[in-house]
Amino acid sequence: xxxxxxxxxxxxxxxxxxxxxxxxxxxxxxxxxxxxxxxxxxxxxxxxxxxxxxxxxxxxxxxxxxxxxxxxxxxxxxxxxxxxxxxxxxxxxxxxxxxxxxxxxxxxxxxxxxxxxxxxxxxxxxxxxxxxxxxxxxxxxxxxxxxxxxxxxxxxxxxxxxxxxxxxxxxxxxxxxxxxxxxxxxxxxxxxxxxxxxxxxxxxxxxxxxxxxxxxxxxxxxxxxxxxxxxxxxxxxxxxxxxxxxxxxxxxxxxxxxxxxxxxxxxxxxxxxxxxxxxxxxxxxxxxxxxxxxxxxxxxxxxxxxxxxxxxxxxxxxxxxxxxxxxxxxxxxxxxxxxxxxxxxxxxxxxxxxxxxxxxxxxxxxxxxxxxxxxxxxxxxxxxxxxxxxxxxxxxxxxx
Ligand SMILES: *[C@@H]1O[C@H](CO)[C@@H](O)[C@H](O)[C@H]1NC(C)=O
Ligand SMILES: *[C@@H]1O[C@H](CO)[C@@H](O)[C@H](O)[C@H]1NC(C)=O
Ligand SMILES: *[C@@H]1O[C@H](CO)[C@@H](O)[C@H](O)[C@H]1NC(C)=O
Ligand SMILES: *[C@@H]1O[C@H](CO)[C@@H](O)[C@H](O)[C@H]1NC(C)=O
Ligand SMILES: *[C@@H]1O[C@H](CO)[C@@H](O)[C@H](O)[C@H]1NC(C)=O
Numbered sequence: 001x002x003x004x005x006x007x008x009x010x011x012x013x014x015x016x017x018x019x020x021x022x023x024x025x026x027x028x029x030x031x032x033x034x035x036x037x038x039x040x041x042x043x044x045x046x047x048x049x050x051x052x053x054x055x056x057x058x059x060x061x062x063x064x065x066x067x068x069x070x071x072x073x074x075x076x077x078x079x080x081x082x083x084x085x086x087x088x089x090x091x092x093x094x095x096x097x098x099x100x101x102x103x104x105x106x107x108x109x110x111x112x113x114x115x116x117x118x119x120x121x122x123x124x125x126x127x128x129x130x131x132x133x134x135x136x137x138x139x140x141x142x143x144x145x146x147x148x149x150x151x152x153x154x155x156x157x158x159x160x161x162x163x164x165x166x167x168x169x170x171x172x173x174x175x176x177x178x179x180x181x182x183x184x185x186x187x188x189x190x191x192x193x194x195x196x197x198x199x200x201x202x203x204x205x206x207x208x209x210x211x212x213x214x215x216x217x218x219x220x221x222x223x224x225x226x227x228x229x230x231x232x233x234x235x236x237x238x239x240x241x242x243x244x245x246x247x248x249x250x251x252x253x254x255x256x257x258x259x260x261x262x263x264x265x266x267x268x269x270x271x272x273x274x275x276x277x278x279x280x281x282x283x284x285x286x287x288x289x290x291x292x293x294x295x296x297x298x299x300x301x302x303x304x305x306x307x308x309x310x311x312x313x314x315x316x317x318x319x320x321x322x323x324x325x326x327x328x329x330x331x332x333x334x335x336x337x338x339x340x341x342x343x344x345x346x347x348x349x350x351x352x353x354x355x356x357x358x359x360x361x362x363x364x365x366x367x368x369x370x371x372x373x374x375x376x377x378x379x380x381x382x383x384x385x386x387x388x389x390x391x392x393x394x395x396x397x398x399x400x
Pocket of ligand 4: 062
């Protein structure tokens with residue numbers, strides 16, 4: 001074997017090495033270290049997963065705000081272990097969520113303890129359902145906006161605050177006044193929102209919606225259902241929540257196909273948060289519902305995709321669904337990853353081959369080939385084979 005043969009072998013070796021890591025959607029062992037390919041994590045559901053959606057601005061930043069889709073966390077503040085009795089909807093903090101590309105936050109705000117708190121309660125906040133003072137979370141958001149000058153965040157307040165100017169005070173206290181997108185610039189008759197590039201230039205990068213209609217007049221904070229249509233949350237079949245093929249509006253919202261509201265919010269989470277269940281929900285059913293809601297919302301893709309346990313799923317989870325919506329919105333391709341940078345609408349890169357989805361989703365961590373100490377042997381054994389192969393090739397090459 002001469003040197004040119006060896007040169008032919010090297011790229012092949014490289015490809016072999018790359019393919020030894022597990023790909024998106026392949027099973028992995030969450031407690032056995034990360035054997036997934038670069039950029040993927042082994043999620044708690046036991047699949048190599050992409051947690052962070054592709055930033056749609058990286059492909060095209062010249063569109064209006066309602067031509068983008070943003071991953072949104074339901075009860076973003078309700079982190080596991082965050083409150084004595086308040087149920088958890090998420091695994092990590094708002095700061096971590098923002099770093100992972102979440103750009104829509106749903107926050108329940110209450111008067112409590114002489115201040116405004118984020119609380120997971122039913123109308124009244126108690127010390128056993130309180131998570132944190134709203135100002136703390138809002139300060140995290142302010143810091144993120146300051147450090148990331150091209151990012152835009154939307155907050156949906158489930159508003160139980162009754163104290164006079166309570167919301168205004170807490171947003172100001174957190175230093176968010178200068179970032180607020182002005183109410184007067186919000187389109188009220190189905191017009192487009194401004195270009196995101198203009199929102200960024202003007203530093204109007206925080207959109208805040210409240211569920212209390214009166215706050216629009218009293219504090220200048222937008223009443224959400226004047227601007228957004230939203231489907232039924234929860235999994236009560238009798239009102240159409242999480243029913244395959246259906247996407248009814250929640251009672252407070254206009255019908256999903258009311259195009260006088262320029263933004264579409266899709267909820268997809270059960271009434272009672274359930275981490276195990278989210279492994280199933282945040283998978284094929286989520287992208288199916290995205291499709292259903294698109295059809296039933298006047299052929300509009302959701303601008304906000306709201307989920308529990310956003311990190312959970314079968315690998316093709318919440319980031320994937322967001323990428324699908326952004327692909328359709330930004331460039332007319334099946335996934336934002338197929339959009340060309342500043343490309344014309346409808347011209348797509350060829351999708352890279354991806355492994356098939358898993359047939360079924362284990363509701364407990366999957367069995368995997370681990371040794372007694374829990375490390376993943378799949379990677380090790382293929383590394384070993386590769387080593388033997390390289391040695392063989394080198395020996396051949398060195399033969400006279
Ligand atoms: C919660 O509030 C009650 C009174 O309303 C008080 O007795 C109790 O100590 C408080 N618990 C905590 C953990 O602050
Ligand atoms: C809009 O959706 C409603 C159901 O919410 C349906 O009855 C109506 O026909 C739809 N209108 C149009 C124009 O598609
Ligand atoms: C969570 O979901 C799993 C799977 O669907 C189910 O077996 C379990 O009973 C649920 N837990 C709760 C507390 O509802
Ligand atoms: C895409 O267009 C924007 C302006 O619309 C420009 O700032 C950016 O540099 C362009 N990107 C590439 C890769 O050409
Ligand atoms: C597991 O780890 C222990 C100590 O870390 C070591 O003594 C033992 O040999 C390991 N077992 C295997 C199968 O690698």
